[in-house]
Amino acid sequence: MAKSQPLFSLLLFIFISGTISQSIIQLSRDHDVYCNSWRFSVETNDVGYWDQVPSRCVSYVQDYMTGDGYRSDSEVAASYALGFAKTVEIAGDGKDAWVFDVDETLLSNLPYYAVHGFGYNLLPNSFSDSTREEVVITISFRTIAELTDRIDCSAPFKLLQRFAHRSESFDELSFDEWVDLAEAPAIQASLNLYKELKQLGFTVFMLTGRSEHQRNATVKNLQLEGYSDWERLILRESSDQGKPATLYKSQRRLELVNEGYRIHGNSGDQWSDLYGFAVSERSFKLPNPLYYIP
Amino acid sequence: MAKSQPLFSLLLFIFISGTISQSIIQLSRDHDVYCNSWRFSVETNDVGYWDQVPSRCVSYVQDYMTGDGYRSDSEVAASYALGFAKTVEIAGDGKDAWVFDVDETLLSNLPYYAVHGFGYNLLPNSFSDSTREEVVITISFRTIAELTDRIDCSAPFKLLQRFAHRSESFDELSFDEWVDLAEAPAIQASLNLYKELKQLGFTVFMLTGRSEHQRNATVKNLQLEGYSDWERLILRESSDQGKPATLYKSQRRLELVNEGYRIHGNSGDQWSDLYGFAVSERSFKLPNPLYYIP
Structure with missing residues (x-):
């Protein structure tokens, strides 16, 4: 026994x-x-409307964004956009237009979201600043190592190196500060599509929810990442502040239509980029499980 | 050596x-x-527009439709629809409306598509009739065994038993014949949503691309599967034949709006159920990787 x-x-x-x-x-x-x-x-x-990734899906979203899923979804969406673009007869008068959103469409803010809980505020307010910082740094470095492999850019490392020795919590780094760094990497599938559309003869507009005061940083970032020769970069003016994105973007598209542009395609990661009025002939929704803009 | x-x-x-x-x-x-x-x-x-599932994705679609994916996607979509429905203030005048599509929204034609290659014509035209039949039966029985587990209905078996001994090829079984059988099972998540909406006090319309001559079979099928007390089942009349679904459905919704109905929600598996004019306050796209209706 x-x-x-x-x-x-x-x-x-x-x-x-x-x-x-x-x-x-x-x-x-x-x-x-x-x-x-x-x-x-x-x-x-x-x-x-949703304001944050459900807590049980944070690691899922992290895996999706840093793994094959996001890259593949972006590529396949871009391939359908290009397939459609090739069917458009370009008149040669410069009026055949394509509209791109910027954030999560041409540029990826993944390095920013990687240090901000992948769409979920991982850090309860009760956490002390030092605990908060420690948690964020641990998450970040694990993720960043994967990120740099995937999106082929050194920005995340540079960002981390810059802030890893700061005494403040990462939470203090606002999205505006990140935008000012002008270090958001291109989404490769969008950059390829962009270049192909330019070659096909499309006139390209960028229509972003970023504000006019962010023009310089945005232009710098876009150029550094390989975007060039766009017709116009449209940002929110002071009179646009507070407007829902759908209204602001529809109004701006309508102005383009009134100028005689034929908007054939529109690429954006938010439905508010694509819905409303003066909508394009075909819309291309890019993936974004990180955040929602009404 | x-x-x-x-x-x-x-x-x-x-x-x-x-x-x-x-x-x-x-x-x-x-x-x-x-x-x-x-x-x-x-x-x-x-x-x-697309006309068939890419050949490399047929088994993927089969797994998705017969596994947890489709069921879960339908359930989560229905849960968001219900969440929204609960925020609607029901006036009590019977004018607060919800519009449902029928095929792949209230009823599942999976048993039909299971014997028709899951959105892909598996059988090249060069196949002889007997080879064709053999291939289809082999595919079907493997799938059907899984199906009956998943969607909790005996229809697929009955269907197979009925046709397994026919001398003709399964290809001759058109979709219309399947509709006439009135054996399409309910999508459980939609049936639950339907009942909850009725309890909340919504007036329910069904707006389908099926034709008027299929009314009896459709009513019979819906009732057998547990749907009841809808306000109106709208089918294509002869004057609607040939119209794109988006136009036909928009026109019918506009008639409802003109009758004073407030269309709060609209559930459909096709964008052509949801787009156009007289659109609902909120639209709920159900999954459907089997076919596309413009």
Whole structure:
């Protein structure tokens, strides 16, 4: 009896740890199924307004954004945009237009979101500043190593190096500060599409929710990342502040239409880039499970 | 030397078979990444018109439709629809309306598509009738066994039993014949949503691309599957034949608006159910990687 006890304990241990790991695998699988469906509902706009990634989907979103999924989704969407663009008869009067959004369309702010919880505020307010900083740095470095492999740019490392020794929490780095760095990497699939559209003879407009005071940083960033020869970069003027993106962007597109432009294609990661009035002949929704702009 | 030859052959065999299985696994993974992205582009309407599932994605679509993915996507989409519905103030005058499409929204034609290659014509025209039949039956029975587990209905089996002994090819079974059977199972998430909306006090309209001559079969099928108390089932009249779905459905919605109905929500698996004019306050896109209706 005494002899069989260690064996029994061992078997019990194996059984319990097996059950626990099975439960963990099952939970992770259930989360993935749910998060896949959440992303479906985000990308089809079924969710409508949302303010942060559900907590159970943060690591899913991180994997999606830094793995093959996001890159592949962007590439396939761009391939359909190009396929359509090739069917457009370019009149040669310079009026055949394509409209691009900027953030998460031409440029990726993933390095910024990587240090801001991938669309989820991971850090409860009760955390002290030092704990907060430590957590963010741990998350960041793990992610950044993957990021640099994937999006082929050294910006995340530079960003991290710059801020890793700051005594303040990363939370103090606002999105505006990040924009001013002008270090957002190009989304490769969009850059390729952009160049192809230029070659096909499209007149390209950029229509962004960024503000007029961010023009210099935005131009600098776009040029550094390989974008050139756009017709016009349209930013929010002071009179546009507070307007829903759908209204602001529709109004600006209408101005283009009134100037005689034929807007054939429109690429954007938000439905508010694509909906409204003066909409393009075809719209191309790029993936974005990080945030929602109404 | 002679002694080492069998060992060498064995090692070579292990190496080659290892390489081959690795290649197969890699190919299958690449296909899944691509097919996931293809589905993203289908569901966001980036693809625009398409006529069949890409051949490399047929088994992916089959897995998605018969596995957890489709069920979960339908459930999560329905949960957002219900979440919105609960925010609507019901006036009590019977004019607060919700519009549902029928096929792939309230009813699933999966049993039909399971015997029609899951959105892809698997059978080249050069196949003889007997080969064609054999291939279809093999595919069907494998799939049907999974289907009945998943969508909780015996229709697929009944369908198969009925046609398995026919001498004609399955290709001769047109979609209209399938509709006449009135055996399409309910999509469970939609049935639950439907019942909840009725309880909340919404007036429900069904707006389908099916034709007026299919009214009896459609009503019978809907009732058998648990749908009841809808306000009106709108089908294509002869004057609607040939109209793009977007136009036909917009015109019908406009008639409802002109009758004083406030269309709060609209559920459909096609963008042509949701786009156009007289659109609802909120639209809910259900998944459908099987076919596209312009």
